[in-house]
Amino acid sequence: MESRSLARTNGYFIICGSEDVLGLAERLANFMSYRKRLGIRFFEGSSFTNVLSHKTAKKVMCFFPLLNTEDSTSLLHGKVFNLTENYYKILKMKKLVAEEGVEGVFVDIDGDFSMAFFSDDYIFALRSPISSKPLFFAESGNNFLLSSDPYAMNSVGIQYNYVPSGSFLYFRLGERRKLLVQNYYSPSKVESFSELDQAVDAVKFALMYSIEKNLEGVRNAALSFSGGLDSAILARLAMEHSNLTLITASVGRSHDLIRAKEVATLFPLEHIIIDINENMLAKRFASLKTVFGKENVMNMSIAILFNLVAEEASNLGLGYLIVGQGADELFGGYRRYVEVVNKDESMLGSALRNDFHDLHSKIISRDETAISMFADPIMPYLNRKVAEVASRIPPKFKVERVSGNRKVALRAVAENLGLPEDVFHYPKKAMQYSSGVQKSLLKTIMKTDL
Missing domain, CATH: 3.60.20.10 (Aminohydrolase, N-terminal nucleophile (Ntn) domain)
Incomplete structure (x- = not known):
């Protein structure tokens, strides 16, 4: 047939x-x-x-x-x-x-x-x-x-x-x-950007393209919002194309809760808070464990966060959830990249390429599955044009050797978009830690023998 x-x-x-x-x-x-x-x-x-x-x-x-x-x-x-x-x-x-x-x-x-x-x-x-x-x-x-x-x-x-x-x-x-x-696809070899301003303009327009195309026909969407650099940029750009709702999941008064509340005031958008308690965490862990099997606590913490935010989006009648996966691997967000640059700056490109390849080829299954139980995932950083532009950014515009500043070009994009210094200079925090989920999950596992 x-x-x-x-x-x-x-x-x-x-x-x-x-x-x-x-x-x-x-x-x-x-x-x-x-x-x-x-x-x-x-x-x-x-x-x-x-x-x-x-x-x-x-x-x-x-x-x-x-x-x-x-x-x-x-x-x-x-x-x-x-x-x-x-x-x-x-x-x-x-x-x-x-x-x-x-x-x-x-x-x-x-x-x-x-x-x-x-x-x-x-x-x-x-x-x-x-x-x-x-x-x-x-x-x-x-x-x-x-x-x-x-x-x-x-x-x-x-x-x-x-x-x-x-x-x-x-x-x-x-x-x-x-x-x-x-x-069938290999990115074309194009000369690297010589000036930071060139990289900033190219990244901004590539992200605008990705967000516009991903949100075409999407009237209402949710954004997983930590108040960090990646989600703030997505909020600023995505609100031009869809009725956007910000959702933050947190255990108690975590770093993410405090930070997200502050940064959310920059946008004329509804901000929903999910207060994760011990009972909720234990139930969600037990439920997702039947799907993910013997995953480590870090991966389970991330899956739980995305799963809870996606469920809340669905309960609000929002069928799409925007997340910022890929930004760290493309623009140099992880702390370990500072060590790479300090040893040999020329090795940063291969480290980023390897991490990005592993993410969108294999690791992304964790996030896609956790979200897809309740909503359609939208990941604007995972786009051909964004990745091609990122590949043209030299190491010095990603990770600074002396200061250890990471995501240099992406921070400059946030500044270009009019976000305040408190946003574009704010240091990266890993979601599983800053939300309080991983610490609480470890305690829950030990207490309940999950």
Whole structure:
């Protein structure tokens, strides 16, 4: 069955095997039920259904629809910018793959997405050049599995690999079985900025582009707001494109609570506070542990924060949550980068590239999953143009060797946007610490034996 439409999803998986795969499909679908918004749809090789049949099936596609649209074997997770214009590029690409395979495939589509196309003969999937929508695959025995959610694969004990951002996957079925994962995007090599003002202008316009495109068609959205540099910049830019609500999660009178209240007064926006108590923390930890498994306390703290803020956004009727992931890896926010610069400034670029690659290729699953249980994540820093501009910023405009000042260029962007000195000079605080969540979670775990 072929369809010209794209089914917009909150996640999906596709299984193909030489034997019956219904049992595995059922286990994966049940595990991923936290992604369910408008039900669940299965495609068993010939027809769509809301529940798996008891017949034998060697191919199953499952997705969690976000809209009541036409059933389709073409799946979209995330957002394609300028979809009307790019839709025909997608159809042309799909037709080329169906007729000729992947030789000569050219992808020039921006956004934050993964896409997958399923037919009798092949599976073709790709991720946007920079993407917060992860994609994983595995060959287990005679089965091939493609999934947007690694935790479901963990739950059934399947070892997997990831599809990097800016890459496509092609899996040909049948006797001439073939698997290919290939990069299609590499940032163009452009000369570094010689002046800070040049970098500031370029970063500002790239962020404006990303936010405008990400919020196209989004009337109301929430922003996870700590009052720090990254979220303050996003608040300043995003409020021009959507009715924005700021949400801060905090344990007691944490640093984030005090800081966020102060900085929120700079914006004509509603500011919601989530007061996290011990009972709430224990329940949320127990709930998320069933999804994330044996994660460390830092990762669980971050997941809990995003999950609680996303739930509050959903309760307020806001279907989108903006977060600032990626800013530290792009612009030099972590304290360890100061050590790198002091040893050898020329090594900062590779350290940032490695961290950014790990974030948008693998680590981002934590944040995408925690938020997607309740809202659609929007991550404006994770965008091709923003990343390309950041790659042109020399080390001295990211981390200063003598002062140890970090995110130099991004702080200058905040100043350029009219934010006060108290914002653009304020030191970075890690969210898991500044919110009080990690410290409280450790106490809760020890007290309750979670």
